[in-house]
Amino acid sequence: MSAPVVTPENSASMPVQPAASSNVIVREKEAIRSWKAPISFAVFAALATVLFWILGKDGTSNFRLSTDTDLIQINSVDLPALATGIVISLALILITALSFWLSLQKRPTPIWIVAIYGVLFMVGFLTWAGVGESILVPGLLLGALGLSIPLIFGAMGGIISERVGVVNVAIEGQLLAGAFVSALVASVTGSAYVGLVAAMAAGMLVSFVLATFSIKYLVDQVIVGVVLNVLVLGLTSFLYSSVLTQHSSELNSPPRFDFIPIPLLSEIPILGPVLFRQTIIVYLMYIIVAVVAYALVKTKWGLRLRSVGEHPQAADTVGINVYMTRFWNVSLAGAIAGIGGAYFTLGSVGSFQKDMTAGAGFIALAAVIFGRWDPIRALLAALLFGFATNLQSVLAIIGSPVPSEFMLMLPYIVTIIAVAGFVGKVRGPAASGKPYIKG
Amino acid sequence: MKLELRGITKRFGALTANDHIDLVVQPGEIHALLGENGAGKSTLMNVLYGLYQADEGQILLDDVVQYFSGPGDAMLAGIGMVHQHFMLIPVFTVAENVMLGHESTTFGGRLNLAAARDKVRTISARFGFDVDPDALVGDLPVGIQQRVEIIKALSLDAQVLIFDEPTAVLTPQETDELMAIMRQLRDAGTAIVFITHKLREVREVADKITVIRLGAVVGEADPTATNEELATLMVGREVELTVFKAPAQPGAASFVVKDLTVLDAHGHRVVNNVSFEVHAGEILCIAGVQGNGQTELAEAIMGLEPHTQGIIELNGESLRGRSVRHILDEGVGYVPEDRSHDGLVGSFTIAENLMLDRANGAPFVKVGNLQLKYLSEFATETSEEFDIRSQGILSKASELSGGNQQKVVLARELSRKLTFFLAAQPTRGIDVGSIEFVHKRIVATRDAGVPVIVVSTELDEVTALADRIAVMYRGGIVGIVPGDTPRQVLGLMMAGEVPAEVVA
Numbered sequence: 001m002s003a004p005v006v007t008p009e010n011s012a013s014m015p016v017q018p019a020a021s022s023n024v025i026v027r028e029k030e031a032i033r034s035w036k037a038p039i040s041f042a043v044f045a046a047l048a049t050v051l052f053w054i055l056g057k058d059g060t061s062n063f064r065l066s067t068d069t070d071l072i073q074i075n076s077v078d079l080p081a082l083a084t085g086i087v088i089s090l091a092l093i094l095i096t097a098l099s100f101w102l103s104l105q106k107r108p109t110p111i112w113i114v115a116i117y118g119v120l121f122m123v124g125f126l127t128w129a130g131v132g133e134s135i136l137v138p139g140l141l142l143g144a145l146g147l148s149i150p151l152i153f154g155a156m157g158g159i160i161s162e163r164v165g166v167v168n169v170a171i172e173g174q175l176l177a178g179a180f181v182s183a184l185v186a187s188v189t190g191s192a193y194v195g196l197v198a199a200m201a202a203g204m205l206v207s208f209v210l211a212t213f214s215i216k217y218l219v220d221q222v223i224v225g226v227v228l229n230v231l232v233l234g235l236t237s238f239l240y241s242s243v244l245t246q247h248s249s250e251l252n253s254p255p256r257f258d259f260i261p262i263p264l265l266s267e268i269p270i271l272g273p274v275l276f277r278q279t280i281i282v283y284l285m286y287i288i289v290a291v292v293a294y295a296l297v298k299t300k301w302g303l304r305l306r307s308v309g310e311h312p313q314a315a316d317t318v319g320i321n322v323y324m325t326r327f328w329n330v331s332l333a334g335a336i337a338g339i340g341g342a343y344f345t346l347g348s349v350g351s352f353q354k355d356m357t358a359g360a361g362f363i364a365l366a367a368v369i370f371g372r373w374d375p376i377r378a379l380l381a382a383l384l385f386g387f388a389t390n391l392q393s394v395l396a397i398i399g400s401p402v403p404s405e406f407m408l409m410l411p412y413i414v415t416i417i418a419v420a421g422f423v424g425k426v427r428g429p430a431a432s433g434k435p436y437i438k439g
Numbered sequence: 440m441k442l443e444l445r446g447i448t449k450r451f452g453a454l455t456a457n458d459h460i461d462l463v464v465q466p467g468e469i470h471a472l473l474g475e476n477g478a479g480k481s482t483l484m485n486v487l488y489g490l491y492q493a494d495e496g497q498i499l500l501d502d503v504v505q506y507f508s509g510p511g512d513a514m515l516a517g518i519g520m521v522h523q524h525f526m527l528i529p530v531f532t533v534a535e536n537v538m539l540g541h542e543s544t545t546f547g548g549r550l551n552l553a554a555a556r557d558k559v560r561t562i563s564a565r566f567g568f569d570v571d572p573d574a575l576v577g578d579l580p581v582g583i584q585q586r587v588e589i590i591k592a593l594s595l596d597a598q599v600l601i602f603d604e605p606t607a608v609l610t611p612q613e614t615d616e617l618m619a620i621m622r623q624l625r626d627a628g629t630a631i632v633f634i635t636h637k638l639r640e641v642r643e644v645a646d647k648i649t650v651i652r653l654g655a656v657v658g659e660a661d662p663t664a665t666n667e668e669l670a671t672l673m674v675g676r677e678v679e680l681t682v683f684k685a686p687a688q689p690g691a692a693s694f695v696v697k698d699l700t701v702l703d704a705h706g707h708r709v710v711n712n713v714s715f716e717v718h719a720g721e722i723l724c725i726a727g728v729q730g731n732g733q734t735e736l737a738e739a740i741m742g743l744e745p746h747t748q749g750i751i752e753l754n755g756e757s758l759r760g761r762s763v764r765h766i767l768d769e770g771v772g773y774v775p776e777d778r779s780h781d782g783l784v785g786s787f788t789i790a791e792n793l794m795l796d797r798a799n800g801a802p803f804v805k806v807g808n809l810q811l812k813y814l815s816e817f818a819t820e821t822s823e824e825f826d827i828r829s830q831g832i833l834s835k836a837s838e839l840s841g842g843n844q845q846k847v848v849l850a851r852e853l854s855r856k857l858t859f860f861l862a863a864q865p866t867r868g869i870d871v872g873s874i875e876f877v878h879k880r881i882v883a884t885r886d887a888g889v890p891v892i893v894v895s896t897e898l899d900e901v902t903a904l905a906d907r908i909a910v911m912y913r914g915g916i917v918g919i920v921p922g923d924t925p926r927q928v929l930g931l932m933m934a935g936e937v938p939a940e941v942v943a
Contacts, residue, residue: 295548298549298550299544299547299548299549299550300542300544300548300550301548303531303535303538303539303542303550304539304540304542306528306530306531307528307531307539310528310529310530310531311526311527311528311529313526314525314526314527314528314539315528315539315540316490316509316510317488317490317510317520317522317526318510318511318514318526318539318540318541318591319509319510319511319512319514319515319540319541320511320539320540321509430529430530438490
């Protein structure tokens with residue numbers, strides 16, 4: 001037994017590797033089969049087969065692709081409901097089979113297949129639900145974008161806050177505070193712009209509380225966030241019913257932002273009216289998403305912010321003030337979420353209503369995670385959630401065969417499936433949620 | 440630059456971590472700060488680096504008193520630190536890590552990465568480092584990560600460099616390379632503070648040695664001092680550095696691992712097709728640098744890893760895929776590598792910790808009730824036998840020193856009838872006195888005819904205990920060699936090379 005033993009696989013294949021090499025270690029990787037994607041696909045393919053094919057109805061669905069004011073008019077499309085349903089069901093079954101085969105090969109299902117699947121299912125669903133009706137596609141998308149705006153602002157606030165190391169559950173509270181204060185200030189001053197600035201201040205104020213308690217007093221960040229949400233909801237509801245409703249013409253009738261069509265761009269078929277006939281808040285959203293996406297990676301601000309969220313002690317040892325970096329960036333996150341709040345009152349509804357955010361902050365939080373803490377991905381996630389919400393209201397209007405109570409669940413079901421089924425295990429900022437204690 | 444510390448005192452509540460410490464480090468000198476874990480070396484250096492504020496005392500650079508309110512000030516004054524736990528951000532590139540905190544920017548606040556890359560390349564070239572500025576730090580081996588730390592310090596023109604336990608994570612070869620780098624820096628005029636508890640390294644590289652015990656300077660020594668002299672200074676009494684052990688009397692190969700593969704949650708093969716056997720009455724040491732699959736191998740044996748393939752057998756009975764309870768009932772004793780996390784419940788008493796893995800039945804539990812009388816007798820007896828020093832068996836485990844905590848874990852595992860014993864990093868972070876004790880008990884277990892596996896990253900421990908040594912590298916076993924294999928050969932194997940004499 002004292003004889004030297006070398007296990008055969010090592011003596012044969014172990015490369016002689018000097019200790020000091022900067023080669024990137026790539027460990028041999030064995031894929032672990034994941035059945036999440038194929039199972040999710042199978043459920044929806046079965047649903048599609050039953051609804052669009054077996055329970056399919058004769059008739060046609062009409063899709064209108066242009067609004068009446070567009071320069072370039074595209075003819076509307078008529079789809080025969082049953083035939084479309086059969087074709088789409090078969091396509092979905094095929095994709096499901098492909099996904100099962102990929103999983104058997106221990107390969108993941110690529111994201112573009114998921115996207116194609118989603119679009120196909122959506123077309124099938126709309127064709128089935130809209131039999132004998134006419135669906136205005138730009139309108140559908142416009143509504144989706146409108147519902148996404150607060151989610152996107154909220155998600156940007158969430159990303160900045162989480163990447164600097166503070167879990168931001170208070171997005172809901174920031175949105176609601178922004179909505180309330182902007183309505184009030186804009187009504188009093190008569191200027192939507194002043195209202196917008198006030199909304200940012202309101203969101204920031206909520207952030208100050210979150211930041212102070214979680215950074216200075218080391219209170220659990222999730223608990224502070226939840227408590228703040230409840231606080232803001234209670235406070236705005238009280239002030240709404242005791243003050244705003246009594247003087248609604250002076251205090252709750254803010255001017256709304258005008259739509260500013262951008263020349264040329266707004267004439268692009270289908271997408272033009274959706275993206276470029278919008279209010280200043282929407283254009284501001286484009287700018288903020290682009291700036292955040294760029295600055296997080298490419299600037300000193302972003303580098304420091306991420307270092308504090310990943311490894312605060314390392315940041316501290318190179319002279320970065322962890323507390324201040326966290327405090328001001330959480331505040332910035334609140335200000336951005338506040339703009340999202342202002343959109344409710346100054347961009348869409350036109351007045352403050354009790355609990356008018358209705359959980360948008362939590363969906364924004366889901367978008368942050370679904371988007372893997374990346375601004376562009378989070379933007380897409382927020383658009384998906386916004387689309388699901390809008391679909392529900394559009395179908396309610398055209399008289400969908402599905403009971404409206406079920407349709408109300410749609411955005412949340414999409415959220416759950418998106419986060420649980422397709423995100424899988426993701427790695428957030430390493431120090432997110434962990435208070436930094438010096439030394 | 441000359442560094443001088445005068446009467447540095449740092450207290451944490453009632454504990455005095457540093458008690459009026461004086462230290463002078465000349466430029467062009469490697470000054471070793473030697474002391475046991477918990478002696479206060481790291482606290483002292485954190486004071487020097489501005490992470491802690493001293494309660495008393497002064498820091499002088501070239502005879503000028505300094506006031507550091509944070510690490511930023513210390514860095515500006517020319518002090519650089521290579522931390523024990525690297526202060527690097529794994530998801531950043533080398534260049535980003537080096538520039539962090541001192542970013543140069545171009546138009547619109549855009550990071551000037553090109554300048555940072557140049558800086559990395561220039562410094563790398565000066566010291567012959569082979570570091571790619573665009574590699575993600577998390578993908579680099581620890582030896583290279585440490586060089587990034589050094590580059591980071593040098594990029595700010597540090598004149599005083601502190602190395603805090605720099606060799607803990609390195610292979611012997613990497614350690615040699617690091618020492619060459621330290622000498623090179625010294626010859627360039629840098630003042631170097633080298634913190635360690637490893638005697639061998641101190642004698643090899645230091646120009647001067649200051650020994651710290653319990654927060655105070657207890658003496659100075661020359662690099663010519665013997666290991667025994669240094670150890671006696673460090674511990675405060677005579678210590679036995681070698682483990683006395685009779686030749687092994689190996690019996691049947693009762694513990695067998697064959698073609699064992701462990702996958703982590705991401706599907707990485709963290710243990711790759713490993714085979715070995717352990718005979719009754721012998722110690723097999725599993726050596727290797729931290730992070731080469733030893734942890735996962737030990738956890739797989741204990742049934743703590745969900746994705747395993749292959750064979751694990753004890754006395755002909757398969758253990759793979761069985762529950763931890765079943766494995767314990769088979770008579771497997773286990774000392775986990777992180778005692779405060781996996782080995783103990785800190786808020787439980789010593790007595791409760793001693794029965795932690797036997798809470799499922801007699802004699803500790805009858806009809807669902809704890810047998811407190813039996814437990815207290817058992818705990819008192821075992822505490823005496825294992826020399827657990829405490830206020831009593833009802834004191835909390837978290838209040839004990841590292842060495843005494845480890846004795847509690849050891850006592851729990853060894854007070855059962857064992858058929859196999861697995862100890863992972865059994866002496867990590869404990870004092871020299873406790874190390875002696877733990878080693879003796881492990882050898883005694885072997886002599887009782889139990890097959891023993893000791894997983895250790897400390898080469899000293901491996902050579903002291905092992906009858907045979909299996910060296911792991913990147914999840915595989917490089918080779919299994921006799922216990923008296925020279926350190927040089929083991930060092931090469933720890934870096935993945937198979938020396939000719941081993942293959943033969």
